[in-house]
Structure formats: structure tokens, C-alpha cells
Amino acid sequence: MMPTEIEILNSVSFFQDLSTNELEILSPIIHRVKVHEGEILTRRGMPASALYINLTGNAMVSYKEDRAVTLHEKGDVTGLSAGVVPSVYKGTAVALTDGEWLSIAGHDLVELIQGNNALGEKILKKIGAVSRERAQIMDGE
Amino acid sequence: MTGLENISAHNGWAIVCVGVSIVVSGLATLSFAIAQLHKLLGLWDNRRNLFQKFKNRKENMESQETPVLELSLDVQENIRNFKLLTAKIGDPFSLPKLIEYSEKCGLKSPLSTINTLLTAKVIVPDGNGYFKWFN
Numbered sequence: 336m337m338p339t340e341i342e343i344l345n346s347v348s349f350f351q352d353l354s355t356n357e358l359e360i361l362s363p364i365i366h367r368v369k370v371h372e373g374e375i376l377t378r379r380g381m382p383a384s385a386l387y388i389n390l391t392g393n394a395m396v397s398y399k400e401d402r403a404v405t406l407h408e409k410g411d412v413t414g415l416s417a418g419v420v421p422s423v424y425k426g427t428a429v430a431l432t433d434g435e436w437l438s439i440a441g442h443d444l445v446e447l448i449q450g451n452n453a454l455g456e457k458i459l460k461k462i463g464a465v466s467r468e469r470a471q472i473m474d475g476e
Numbered sequence: 477m478t479g480l481e482n483i484s485a486h487n488g489w490a491i492v493c494v495g496v497s498i499v500v501s502g503l504a505t506l507s508f509a510i511a512q513l514h515k516l517l518g519l520w521d522n523r524r525n526l527f528q529k530f531k532n533r534k535e536n537m538e539s540q541e542t543p544v545l546e547l548s549l550d551v552q553e554n555i556r557n558f559k560l561l562t563a564k565i566g567d568p569f570s571l572p573k574l575i576e577y578s579e580k581c582g583l584k585s586p587l588s589t590i591n592t593l594l595t596a597k598v599i600v601p602d603g604n605g606y607f608k609w610f611n
Contacts, residue, residue, distance in 0.1 A: 372587050393591045401570035402605025405594050431591035472605035 343367075347437070348410030349388050349461060357454050364443040368436050376413060376428040376436065383416035383424050385438045386462070392434020396426040402472045405431070415469075417441035418448060418462050425473050554589045555598065557581070559609070568606035571599075 344350045344358045344365065353361070367390065370376065376387050376394060389411040396413050397403040406413060406428075416422040417439070448455035466473070483489060519526065561577045562569045571590070578586035593599040600610050 372585070393595070395571060395575070395587075395590075397572040398605065400605070401572050403571045403607075404601070404605065405571070405591075407591075407595060429587070431587045431594075 343390070344437075346409070347388060347390070348408075349412060353454070353457065357457070360454060361439075361447070364447065365437050365439050368438045369433070370430040370436060371433050372430055374430045376430065377424040377426060379425060379427045380423050382441075383414060383419070383422045384441050386412065386414045386417040386441070386444055387428065388412050388437040388439075390435040390437055392436055393431040394428050394434075395431055396428045398426045398473050404469060404472055412462070412465050414438075415462050415466050418444050418459060550584065551589060551592055554578075554583060554586070555593065557583055558590075558593075562609070568602040568604075568608040571607045574607075 341355065341358045341362055344353075344362065350358060350361070365388075368387075370392060377383070377385075377396070379398070389406055389409055391409070392406075394406045394411075394413060395403050396406065413426070413428040414424060416424050418441075422441075444458070448459060558574060558578065561574060561581070565573055565577070575586050575590060578590075583589070590599065597610055599607050602608050
């Protein structure tokens with residue numbers, strides 16, 4: 336898997352308020368992954384090994400009580416638990432169509448958060464914001 | 477009879493009034509046309525710009541119109557099948573459940589079909605993690 340170019344990261348909403356220096360730090364740990372319709376990106380209860388950010392795909396993430404959200408936009412995120420150790424996925428993400436996603440391995444993400452306070456905090460805030468949006472659906476309340 | 481009496485006897489005054497009206501109207505119309513001639517000439521000189529503006533406005537209006545979604549026959553058939561399934565699941569329904577049942581029923585490409593319906597807003601989220609038919 337090749338590291339992702341800065342230009343591509345700049346075009347993704349998840350990274351839009353990061354500086355070029357910050358993107359250069361992130362670029363080596365972000366990889367482009369092609370997925371096919373029906374492919375499972377994350378499985379509920381399994382160790383959270385990677386965070387996924389949408390480039391061109393569509394996915395459904397299902398949670399407890401058969402609730403779900405669907406992801407269609409560039410910059411949509413799944414695998415939010417990958418930033419926390421130890422952690423398991425709270426949802427099962429399945430690709431609704433062929434597409435391309437950006438993935439950040441869990442251990443790389445944790446290392447970044449622990450090693451680079453400012454950038455790590457920004458990434459954690461972004462993950463936290465998405466988690467709060469989906470909290471009601473994720474927790475089934 | 478001669479003179480004015482003769483004119484009166486043969487409706488001369490009415491004919492005079494009609495004639496004067498026609499002449500005055502004609503002169504008024506002609507003078508108005510001449511007065512606006514400079515505008516007509518200006519429009520003629522700028523006809524290319526005007527045509528372009530008209531064309532741009534037409535294109536903008538067309539792009540603002542709600543696009544009519546044409547669903548293929550396969551997708552329409554799948555909609556019918558999905559609706560039969562959701563009649564059993566309930567409304568609002570669980571999307572994972574709908575996918576599971578449609579796979580068990582052997583429906584073709586349920587995932588990408590459901591994606592088509594979601595992006596076309598035929599199926600929409602209810603805000604609580606479940607989904608419903610838009611109409």
C-alpha cells in the first residue's frame with residue numbers, strides 16, 4: 336500500500352483544517368484501500384485495527400439493535416474505535432459499492448496521538464465529534 | 477344644399493373625425509417608433525451577448541430543475557420486492573435486516589441497489605438508526 340499524496344488528503348473534509356506540515360506527518364501512515372461491494376471493513380466486537388475515511392465509496396455501518404448509518408460522502412469516517420487502545424469496533428461496516436477508502440492502522444494512530452500532542456489532539460477531536468453525532472445510534476438509546 | 481349643411485346631411489363630420497383620428501394615430505405611432513429606434517439598433521448591435529445571456533439563463537433554469545430520476549426496470553422491480561419485505565419487517569425498518577432478508581430471498585445485488593435507493597432518497601434515514609420509504 337502506498338502512502339497517500341498530500342493533494343488527496345487536502346481534498347478530504349476530515350483533513351481540511353490541517354496544515355501542510357501536519358498532512359506531511361500523516362501522509363506516510365494513511366493508505367488507500369480499494370474495497371468491493373459486500374466487503375467488510377470493520378466487524379462489531381473485533382479488535383479495532385484501523386480507521387477508515389471515505390474517498391469514493393459507500394458503506395453501511397450497523398450497530399446494536401440492527402440500527403445503522405450509511406456513509407456516502409468523501410470524508411465520512413468509520414472504525415472510530417481505532418484511536419483508543421485497547422478497543423473493539425462498535426459497528427460492522429460493509430461496503431455497499433466498490434470504492435476507495437483511506438485507512439490508518441490503529442497502532443499508527445495511537446503512536447501519533449501519543450507522540451504528537453497538537454496533531455494527535457486535533458485527530459482525537461475529529462473522531463470525538465463523529466462519535467458524538469452517532470452516539471444515539473451506536474448505543475441504541 | 478351647399479356648404480356646411482351638405483356636409484352634415486352626408487355624415488361629413490363623422491368622416492372627418494374618423495379621418496383625423498386615423499392620421500393622428502398613425503403619426504403618433506410613427507413618432508413613437510422613431511423615438512425608440514435607437515434602442516432597437518442597440519439590441520441589434522448586442523444580439524450576440526443577449527443570445528448568450530438567454531442561453532445561460534436557460535441552462536441555469538434547467539440545472540435547477542429537480543432532475544427526474546429514471547430507475548431501471550431491475551431497480552424498479554427490486555423496489556417492489558423490497559417493499560414487500562419491509563411490509564413484513566415494519567416501517568421504519570432496519571436496513572441490515574432488509575439486506576439480510578433480500579439476500580435470503582435471492583434478490584440481485586441488494587447492497588448496490590439499496591445504495592442507489594439511498595442516494596436517490598427513495599429510502600431515507602429516520603434519525604434513530606432506522607430507515608423509511610420517502611413516499
